[in-house]
Amino acid sequence: xxxxxxxxxxxxxxxxxxxxxxxxxxxxxxxxxxxxxxxxxxxxxxxxxxxxxxxxxxxxxxxxxxxxxxxxxxxxxxxxxx
Amino acid sequence: xxxxxxxxxxxxxxxxxxxxxxxxxxxxxxxxxxxxxxxxxxxxxxxxxxxxxxxxxxxxxxxxxxxxxxxxxxxxxxxxxxxxxxxxxxxxxxxxxxxxxxxxxxxxxxxxxxxxxxxxxxxxxxxxxxxxxxxxxxxxxxxxxxxxxxxxxxxxxxxxxxxxxxxxxxxxxxxxxxxxxxxxxxxxxxxxxxxxxxxxxxxxxxxxxxxxxxxxxxxxxxxxxxxxxxxxxxxxxxxxxxxxxxxxxxxxxxxxxxxxxxxxxxxxxxxxxxxxxxxxxxxxxxxxxxxxxxxxxxxxxxxxxxxxxxxxxxxxxxxxxxxxxxxxxxxxxxxxxxxxxxxxxxxxxxxxxxxxxxxxxxxxxxxxxxxxxxxxxxxxxxxxxxxxxxxxxxxxxxxxxxxxxxxxxxxxxxxxxxxxxxxxxxxxxxxxxxxxxxxxxxxxxxxxxxxxxxxxxxxxxxxxxxxxxxxxxxxxxxxxxxxxxxxxxxxxxxxxxxxxxxxxxxxxxxxxxxxxxxxxxxxxxxxxxxxxxxxxxxxxxxxxxxxxxxxxxxxxxxx
Numbered sequence: 191x192x193x194x195x196x197x198x199x200x201x202x203x204x205x206x207x208x209x210x211x212x213x214x215x216x217x218x219x220x221x222x223x224x225x226x227x228x229x230x231x232x233x234x235x236x237x238x239x240x241x242x243x244x245x246x247x248x249x250x251x252x253x254x255x256x257x258x259x260x261x262x263x264x265x266x267x268x269x270x271x272x
Numbered sequence: 273x274x275x276x277x278x279x280x281x282x283x284x285x286x287x288x289x290x291x292x293x294x295x296x297x298x299x300x301x302x303x304x305x306x307x308x309x310x311x312x313x314x315x316x317x318x319x320x321x322x323x324x325x326x327x328x329x330x331x332x333x334x335x336x337x338x339x340x341x342x343x344x345x346x347x348x349x350x351x352x353x354x355x356x357x358x359x360x361x362x363x364x365x366x367x368x369x370x371x372x373x374x375x376x377x378x379x380x381x382x383x384x385x386x387x388x389x390x391x392x393x394x395x396x397x398x399x400x401x402x403x404x405x406x407x408x409x410x411x412x413x414x415x416x417x418x419x420x421x422x423x424x425x426x427x428x429x430x431x432x433x434x435x436x437x438x439x440x441x442x443x444x445x446x447x448x449x450x451x452x453x454x455x456x457x458x459x460x461x462x463x464x465x466x467x468x469x470x471x472x473x474x475x476x477x478x479x480x481x482x483x484x485x486x487x488x489x490x491x492x493x494x495x496x497x498x499x500x501x502x503x504x505x506x507x508x509x510x511x512x513x514x515x516x517x518x519x520x521x522x523x524x525x526x527x528x529x530x531x532x533x534x535x536x537x538x539x540x541x542x543x544x545x546x547x548x549x550x551x552x553x554x555x556x557x558x559x560x561x562x563x564x565x566x567x568x569x570x571x572x573x574x575x576x577x578x579x580x581x582x583x584x585x586x587x588x589x590x591x592x593x594x595x596x597x598x599x600x601x602x603x604x605x606x607x608x609x610x611x612x613x614x615x616x617x618x619x620x621x622x623x624x625x626x627x628x629x630x631x632x633x634x635x636x637x638x639x640x641x642x643x644x645x646x647x648x649x650x651x652x653x654x655x656x657x658x659x660x661x662x663x664x665x666x667x668x669x670x671x672x673x674x675x676x677x678x679x680x681x682x683x684x685x686x687x688x689x690x691x692x693x694x695x696x697x698x699x700x701x702x703x704x705x706x707x708x709x710x711x712x713x714x715x716x717x718x719x720x721x722x723x724x725x726x727x728x729x730x731x732x733x734x735x736x737x738x739x740x741x742x743x744x745x746x747x748x749x750x751x752x753x754x755x756x757x758x759x760x761x762x763x764x765x766x767x768x769x770x771x772x773x774x775x776x777x778x779x780x781x782x783x784x785x786x787x788x789x790x791x792x793x794x795x796x797x798x799x800x801x802x803x804x805x806x807x808x809x810x811x812x813x814x815x816x817x818x819x820x821x822x823x824x825x826x827x828x829x830x831x
Contacts, residue, residue: 209795209796210779210796213776214776224783224784224787225783225784225786225787225788225793226783228787228793229510229513229514230513230540230722230793232513232514233513233514233515233516233544234544237544237546240546248515249514249515249516249517249518249546249549250511250514250515253514
């Protein structure tokens with residue numbers, strides 16, 4: 191499952207958060223600590239995750255202590271789906 | 273005239289059981305700070321400052337997160353007669369080296385006698401403070417509340433109204449910070465006049481998530497309620513940005529009546545709060561939600577109203593204010609117990625002739641009024657020669673009041689430049705119509721993102737340090753984003769390479785450099801070929817022209 195999540199997350203982040211639809215994001219590339227995603231977009235990301243993967247993610251659940259890379263985010267979603 | 277210390281003493285020694293602050297941080301339940309807790313907490317700091325040899329008139333820099341220690345350290349300094357100044361706390365993504373440089377620059381100009389921080393942060397502060405004016409580094413964990421306030425000397429009571437009570441550092445990205453020095457008299461004159469303007473009364477409850485190092489949060493969302501004995505529900509900006517529903521739930525729970533927000537927060541709340549987090553929320557107690565600190569948008573107000581009207585938000589609760597640290601806070605206030613006035617003007621006359629001509633047909637712009645000058649403030653609009661302009665002509669806003677800054681601390685040169693014949697030159701462009709002030713933009717290239725001032729020159733300098741970027745061949749500017757309700761920061765950089773992977777690498781490196789060094793997130797990094805960036809005849813970067821060129825290029829691509 192995790193493998194399916196990653197392209198969808200990568201596409202959303204590139205297009206909606208970075209406004210660079212063609213941007214490739216590696217699954218182990220740091221997203222928050224590198225400054226690619228700032229705190230203003232964490233709520234957007236959690237709302238996208240909820241709607242797209244039918245899991246419940248509350249506000250402030252997504253932060254630097256829970257994920258920094260696509261792989262970690264996908265793992266978090268997968269656990270929530272289980 | 274009393275000083276801030278007198279008012280604090282009166283307010284909370286007389287009413288020890290009064291709730292001063294409901295503090296909501298993180299996931300913990302609210303902490304109620306009563307008058308007794310407040311005075312004991314602050315008095316603990318008074319003693320700590322005295323023991324450390326901090327005298328009245330000394331500057332104390334506070335490097336603490338949003339929370340009880342910051343509250344006590346701040347008012348403890350006021351009661352000691354010292355001059356507190358709150359510095360933003362290091363965020364996770366800002367590089368420690370950059371933070372240290374900024375701190376060292378601040379110490380050079382402001383020359384504080386002490387810094388208050390956490391134990392964990394002490395080595396960092398100690399390194400920055402080496403060979404500086406700092407005589408003492410106080411550690412919050414070592415400072416507890418005083419058992420008794422009686423018997424502790426509150427040296428702040430001996431000050432004069434003209435003495436400086438606090439410094440507010442401008443929220444710029446530049447290393448050379450300007451500390452706005454405010455006297456007791458200026459602060460109290462502002463509070464008196466502004467309280468009238470917003471019709472502050474017993475029964476009001478102020479709810480704020482704003483940072484305390486910025487005038488809106490520090491004055492409207494902190495000092496005003498505390499000194500006027502109005503209960504304050506204080507949330508942290510760190511929490512709010514991750515969970516914006518906390519603001520609305522707090523208003524409902526505590527029957528909040530007044531809140532100040534920067535324009536982008538209207539869009540942010542309207543777009544990013546889940547239905548389930550609004551269940552049972554009743555906003556009918558909110559009598560004024562005041563838009564302040566960045567250009568206000570009619571569309572943002574409408575978006576906010578549509579989203580929250582079903583939860584009891586009243587249309588007449590939307591209000592507007594024009595404020596700046598140099599005037600302590602408010603210059604104007606509008607929309608209290610009445611709708612914010614909307615001035616529909618002709619678009620062409622606005623851009624071509626710099627005039628605001630009322631119009632109802634053709635291309636028009638809806639301008640939101642910032643209201644009328646508050647009682648003790650006078651406003652003028654000046655032309656390039658600094659002569660006063662008539663109504664509806666756009667020029668620089670200048671003001672005169674009895675709550676102006678004493679000066680930029682230790683920067684007499686900047687203070688002198690800021691005034692013209694006793695009038696403070698704001699650098700903001702606007703017009704006056706029927707006694708109401710409309711702010712339309714900035715005279716200089718300043719970018720305002722979410723209420724924070726960003727100087728494009730600083731960002732360009734940082735980007736120039738990235739390998740592969742030629743110094744002077746980059747330009748930064750703001751582009752208003754209707755959806756977000758604030759400006760997007762865009763950077764255009766020239767590169768010799770046409771290879772897309774290489775350009776991508778360069779864009780990433782610029783993004784990272786800017787975020788880590790300035791805490792500003794670039795919304796777009798546009799890599800272009802050589803000789804793209806336009807210069808003025810004197811070789812300076814022409815930001816407005818480059819912005820136009822960029823917008824034209826983007827529009828063309830979308831066609």
